Amino acid sequence: MRLWRTLRHLRPAQVIHRLWYRARLPYFRTALASTRLGEETAAPVLALPSAPGNEANGRLILTGRVRLVGLEGPATGWTEPGLPLLWRFTLHYFEWLADLRVLGDEGREPARALVAHWLARFERFDPVAWHPYPLSLRLVSWLAHAEFLCQGAEAGFAEAFHRSLHRQARHLERVWERDVGGNHLIKNLKAAIAAAVCLPGHRAGLARALEVLEHEIGRQVLPDGCHYERSPSYHFQVLGDLEDLAALVPEPPAILAGAIGRMRPAAAFFVMAPGLLAQFNDGTADGPAASPEGPVPAALPAAGYWRLEAGAARLLVDCGPCCPDDLPAHAHADTLSFELFDGDHPLVVNCGTYAYQDAQWRNRFRGTAFHSTLSVDEGDSAEVYGGFRLGRRPERFRVECAGGRFSGEFDGWSRLGLTHGRTLSLGEGGLEGTDEVTASRPGSSHTLTVRFHLHPSVTARREGDEIALVTAGGARWRFAAPGLTLSLAESRYSPRFHEMQPTLCIRLDLPFSGEKAVLPWRFYRP
Structure with missing residues (x-):
């Protein structure tokens, strides 16, 4: 099944x-x-x-x-x-x-x-x-x-x-990888076009390759400019390939320039700090060395990403499909996870992607528990397996975002009769959040766990009922979740392939068997 x-x-x-x-x-x-x-x-x-x-x-x-x-x-x-x-x-x-x-x-x-x-x-x-x-x-x-x-x-x-x-x-x-599609097919087309332009005797293949490229751009570049695989790293790869093709082809099609024009602001959207990308759906944290020029979109609604900023704080949250339905290779079970930065320094992150061929770690890093969101019974909100496969997946999403406040909900736990919703409000004082879980079949017993994975550069210590935090830039934060069981737990962080660093996560645990559970929490500046 x-x-x-x-x-x-x-x-x-x-x-x-x-x-x-x-x-x-x-x-x-x-x-x-x-x-x-x-x-x-x-x-x-x-x-x-x-x-x-x-x-x-x-x-x-x-x-x-x-x-x-x-x-x-x-x-x-x-x-x-x-x-x-x-x-x-x-x-x-x-x-x-x-x-x-x-x-x-x-x-x-x-x-x-x-x-x-x-x-x-x-x-x-x-x-x-x-x-x-x-x-x-x-x-x-x-x-x-x-x-x-x-x-x-x-x-x-x-x-x-x-x-x-x-x-x-x-x-x-x-x-050509028409079975895989996505960034793989873009790489195939780039090489085919380069060969047609550079190698004598291959010119006949140019028209066909450009025709397929136009079709793929129409499929793969969403109206908001995000690449449809929803991976910041692969978005930058595809953008770079299209830019190379625009410079290589003698008379590039208009759709190519249009796609590049839409993808550049979307690329800027994923840059959390110079040299650092948000980590969603495979890839690495490595980004452009300089901050992007020009306005950064507040949202990529077709892709399902929203960005909030207040003073030095910036937050990026995911509430969209895990992947294109026909290309699950880079999907993570990460819906309603977020990353939070203070200036150029990360505070809360997702754990990244350690390796593609590693039976021990591949699907752990793809799993819900390795993202800054809520999990139920330590399960996954999407059925990641086999390294690059995805079975059951969320299909319905509801989002409202305005005035520094995000509210999202999705059906990734519907097999358990549960719905998860998250509200985030970012202001000068910090980030206030609430996770709500509602049950369509009250009476079943579950354990709700919310994790906030801290970047390895963040120092954290328990102080009474709160957690004191200091970023690499010296910014002081505190975390509080009144009435909830709060702990610091071990975690892992992988900024790039085959590099794993120990870190900590803030963890909230709550038994649940009723109609609704409400978990309020906040990151604030003391």
Whole structure:
């Protein structure tokens, strides 16, 4: 039944594309499939702009090691069994070529050697190396660094490198991720368009790719400018890809400029402080180094996010769908959770995303208890499972927001006959909140738990019936919840992949078996 609750939301075309891709995997491994990719060796006619590199990681690569998504491994660890799939995918992206390029001539020959090592190992199809997602990012990376790699290279290397570019572009044409969609399909289209513009003989694919791109922009960019996966991190990724495409395509479609214009204010919405994004629905806390310019929207209502500000305090709250129904990969059970900052310093946060391939932690970080909201019987308000799957999910939401006051309600606990509502009022004195749980079937016994996860930089100590808090910026706050059982408990915080920090959470517990439970609380400045 759990699987059915997932599959019933998928579009039939997604299932067809997934089955078609899997059915062709044996064929992709054959010599015939490899031969049909061609033997062209024409050099790119245009080099893509290169992203800035990290010199420290470049110097690490010179030693034969590389650091990716928070983990260090061998620079040729394409199939390293002890490293997660995300790490191996990232190695296959070759985005780390920028880290060698920043070293200049010192990094050129080691970069060529690693590319040559990949060519020798993976010129024939491999399900990881030639998976359409790493393939797309690698194509863009190789086109960006083609001149750096081939300058002064032996003719044999340059021919093999250019041949592989053409072959990978040909393979990408037949494996766009229409089954996944979302940011994956945007990456596929970006690579396909880059190949069509930069590689001789691929121009015919440009019109088709642009047509699909226009369709996907219409699906994926919501009217309020938020990317429909509702992840701040992936919103920035997709925005960056669209901006790159606008600069690359000779005559970009009008819908592309319109989408970028809507997405930029939405991106600013998620920036809580310079360098820090709100953490909802996967990704990392890493954001732009500078504060956004121009007005920041007060809400992204189509996505289901609201933002309150009062003096130095700013709060961002989620009361929208967990994800697009047909793309649950990055969904968290986090409805009515919020993050609270004092100036540039976080106070209350969600716990983040530790890893994608980690049976112990993946769904704990996706679960309700790892977000600053209420849980019932330590369960989840949405049925997260399997790493990237989502079964039962909230479907009805009610929101009112005006004058510094937010009120929201959703049906994520309807299977228990319960409804959760939260009211938040942010003012100069602090944040006042109330959680209400109403029962349609009074008499059942439950335990309500509200958690407020504190950023690791916050110091907290119990003082009588309250909690005294100090942010990294020295701002003093207090937390009070009169009449409720209050405690400080251990928690975890992950600002980026494979980085976990111990922290604390404020916890409220209340037995409940009646018609309505009301849990009032407040964060205030003493």
